[in-house]
Amino acid sequence: MTETRLPVTLLTGFLGAGKSTLLNKILAQPEKEKIAVIVNEFGEVGLDHDLIAAMDEEVVLLSSGCLCCSIRDDLSKTLADLMERRARGILDFDRVVIETTGLADPAPIRQTLLKDYYLASTIHMDGVVTLVDASNGKATLDAQFEAVSQAATADLLLMSKTDITPPKATSALQRRLEKLNPTAEILKVVDAVADPQRLWGLSALRRGAEATQALNWLTRAPSETPPTDPLRNLSGFAPTKLLRRFSPHDARIESASITLKEPLEDAVFDHWLDTLVALKGPDLLRVKGIVFLKGLKTPFVFHGVQHIFDRPEPLTNWPEGDTTSRIVVIARDMTNPELQRSLDMLRATAAPKQEEVFPGWKDLNAQQHV
Incomplete structure (x- = not known):
């Protein structure tokens, strides 16, 4: 089965990172694909008037064939209206880019798209692209936890203003981003402008995804990070002490992963995921993986943010003989031992009790229901 739903990309980044400039x-650029961009206001994008071919109250049509519109009532209504006008032949576009505000958390936007039945059946999340200002990135990450969260939730990290930033500072920022987000590819904005296709097709959670796409989605390409870097080990990532060299904000983000050679019991996997979401849901920035369950011939890809999860997609083109499950969790305000203890549940042959995984879970539950 091939993907027929329209791809949607979230473009995020803190104030001044250069989102509008990139757009x-x-x-x-005269691309083969026509892009529909959704922004808060037309004026915030600062469109070059030489690009505008036509304009009405709702939509700006560009000479490149792309279009731009502003959010009117709310995002879901704006997106649904665009899709309906596309279905009637009034508008023509091949993908959607949603530019968030500088302070926005991408999680609620993802949840909006998943909860709307019409949108969930007509579009799919293609990826989250986060811009980080190389010149002011260190200061922003130190001062603003929102910027740290944006970096940790990205599928692709783009460093802007590298042309006016000393190479040593740029390299230091890249190392910091690698530790905040062990799975995202990191590029300079100039690389993305030179080849816009690198912005698309980031998520493996789509119909007909290839095995290599799914694996790349879970771990950074080998050429990006030296093999000796602990982040290259999918079963461990970086220990907490590496993060504490930076800002206290960085130390609030932890990553952990696990690889399991044998297929999982479905009851064990379901219990692990239900327990993690029930007890730590608001702090789950990303939970994603490739999972083999006993009794199934092929693995499936799953992905969630907080307590909202995309519909799992089967990987029908998976190489025969490989039954390895690979799962990655990126969370805030959870210790690495907590994450590892949670993932250890997946090694069980039967679902363990919740208190064996999260000591004090009864107290947490009591607090949540007060």
């Missing part, structure tokens, strides 16, 4: 450069 203008992408929209100015």
